[in-house]
Amino acid sequence: MELELRHLKTIRAIAEAGSLTKAATALGLAQPALSAQLRRIERALGGTLFERGRYGVRATALGELVLERTRIVLPAVSELQREAARFARARRDGExxxxxxxxxxxxxxxxxxxxxxxxxxxxxxxxxxxxxxxxxxxxxxxxxxxxxxxxxxxxxxxxxxxxxxxxxxxxxxxxxxxxxxxxxxxxxxxxxxxxxxxxxxxxxxxxxxxxxxxxxxxxxxxxxxxxxxxxxxxxxxxxxxxxxxxxxxxxxxxxxxxxxxxxxxxxxxxxxxxxxxxxxxxxxxxxxxxxxxxxxxxxxxxxxxxxxxxxxxxxxxxxxxxxxxxxx
The missing domain is CATH 3.40.190.290 (D-Maltodextrin-Binding Protein; domain 2)
Known part of the structure; x- marks a missing residue:
């Protein structure tokens, strides 16, 4: 499986929510579906991203590394989308x-x-x-x-x-x-x-x-x-x-x-x-x-x-x- 932008958003959502249950609710998914998706992401990245505990989840060292990159990549992609929309709108509006x-x-x-x-x-x-x-x-x-x-x-x-x-x-x-x-x-x-x-x-x-x-x-x-x-x-x-x-x-x-x-x-x-x-x-x-x-x-x-x-x-x-x- 190749890593996609939506996978980074999923990782960030889990980290922000602090638990798979809350993250699943925020993402509009069933918890088993989110757990299965997280396992696929972890296999693609070669390691565990979150440690599960009775009080929720906590990022591992690998998880912290990935989260640090998402803080750079996701805003950059969002800005790219906004600039592309501005460029397209300027050309579309023309005169x-x-x-x-x-x-x-x-x-x-x-x-x-x-x-x-x-x-x-x-x-x-x-x-x-x-x-x-x-x-x-x-x-x-x-x-x-x-x-x-x-x-x-x-x-x-x-x-x-x-x-x-x-x-x-x-x-x-x-x-x-x-x-x-x-x-x-x-x-x-x-x-x-x-x-x-x-x-x-x-x-x-x-x-x-x-x-x-x-x-x-x-x-x-x-x-x-x-x-x-x-x-x-x-x-x-x-x-x-x-x-x-x-x-x-x-x-x-x-x-x-x-x-x-x-x-x-x-x-x-x-x-x-x-x-x-x-x-x-x-x-x-x-x-x-x-x-x-x-x-x-x-x-x-x-x-x-x-x-x-x-x-x-x-x-x-x-x-x-x-x-x-x-x-x-």
């Missing part, structure tokens, strides 16, 4: 792209650009506030690409075999009702907002902790944070209930003024992710280039962001100029 993204204007802008860049391709989208969920969908082959984000220098969502490339880095802005005193300035000091209540979209990264730390450095603790969807955040700001945190690319919205936070205490990194085994390099390069172009287009439509970028460029130019002094 289809499944995009995921966190809430914001970038996902829609990318869909718009892909409609021109890859005509005839059907694009579907899935929005989620959870970067980890998007990473899991990529790992499972249920998404082709995902636009996610990370706060500051934090690592992207962790999942095996995923590639993450940076699309852009934005400062975090504050959303203010048009009548707010700070809406008239070019930027807002975080400390000047100490008495406000706040609103933002939830996430499962470290952004909340980073915001609290930035407030602590500014000398205060936030009074209250409303974590809700984008439309609700907008409403809370419009009616003056809270001020909001947003990416610098937040689109113009009636009743709301966006302003940069002085000193840029918080930044947001836009990331594009995909599964290495499920995407061709040319497809990934195309989607990444279009994502970067989409971000540039969204940023250009925000006057407050354009002004912030211009001021930063002026500061960078000034910093590169040689300094001269007066003779004493």
């Amino acid at each position: 289809r792209l499944r995009l995921g993204g966190t809430h914001g204007p970038l996902l829609g802008a990318l869909v718009d650009r892909l409609a021109d860049a890859v005509p005839g391709t059907t694009v579907t989208t899935c929005a989620s506030w959870s970067e980890r969920e998007l990473a899991e969908l990529l790992a499972e082959g249920r998404l082709d690409f995902a636009l996610a984000g990370a706060c500051g220098s934090a690592a992207p969502p962790d999942a095996p075999h995923l590639t993450w490339e940076e699309v852009a880095v934005d400062p975090v802005f504050v959303m203010l009702p048009d009548g707010h005193p700070l809406a008239r300035g070019r930027e807002a000091e975080l400390a000047a907002l100490a008495g406000e209540e706040w609103a933002c979209v939830p996430g499962d990264g470290c952004f909340g902790d980073c915001f609290t730390a930035a407030c602590a450095r500014a000398g205060f603790t936030p009074r209250r944070m409303y974590e809700t969807d984008t439309a609700s955040c907008v409403h809370l700001v419009q009616v003056g209930r809270a001020v909001g945190l947003c990416r610098a690319t937040f689109p113009p919205t009636p009743g709301i003024t966006t302003r940069p936070l002085a000193g840029t205490p918080l930044v947001w990194r836009h990331l594009l992710g995909w599964h290495r085994a499920g995407q061709r390099s040319d497809t990934a390069a195309t989607v990444l280039a279009q994502a970067r172009a989409a971000h540039a287009g969204v940023a250009a439509r925000s006057d407050s962001y354009a002004h912030w970028l211009a001021r930063r460029e002026d500061r960078d130019v000034a910093a590169r100029q040689p300094r001269t002094g007066l003779a004493s």
Whole structure:
């Protein structure tokens, strides 16, 4: 008899159950049938795998060796099956792209650009506030690409075999009702907002902790944070209930003024992710280039962001100029 994958699964099931009776139940077999199968496996391997006792079974030295190999072989075969399914699905789907993204204007802008860049391709989208969920969908082959984000220098969502490339880095802005005193300035000091209540979209990264730390450095603790969807955040700001945190690319919205936070205490990194085994390099390069172009287009439509970028460029130019002094 040649050893097969199902035999390794049987050995593992017996070891995990600790008895032939329990293993037979888990495998849906009669105990005599499982005992006969185990004897055939042991003959094929040349020795006893389990010692039988009144309290169940215990692996022999040979059994431990085989079990150690199953811990490597079985996960590797399962991953092979998943990657083969992803590969076959990608070829079967052909002209289809499944995009995921966190809430914001970038996902829609990318869909718009892909409609021109890859005509005839059907694009579907899935929005989620959870970067980890998007990473899991990529790992499972249920998404082709995902636009996610990370706060500051934090690592992207962790999942095996995923590639993450940076699309852009934005400062975090504050959303203010048009009548707010700070809406008239070019930027807002975080400390000047100490008495406000706040609103933002939830996430499962470290952004909340980073915001609290930035407030602590500014000398205060936030009074209250409303974590809700984008439309609700907008409403809370419009009616003056809270001020909001947003990416610098937040689109113009009636009743709301966006302003940069002085000193840029918080930044947001836009990331594009995909599964290495499920995407061709040319497809990934195309989607990444279009994502970067989409971000540039969204940023250009925000006057407050354009002004912030211009001021930063002026500061960078000034910093590169040689300094001269007066003779004493």
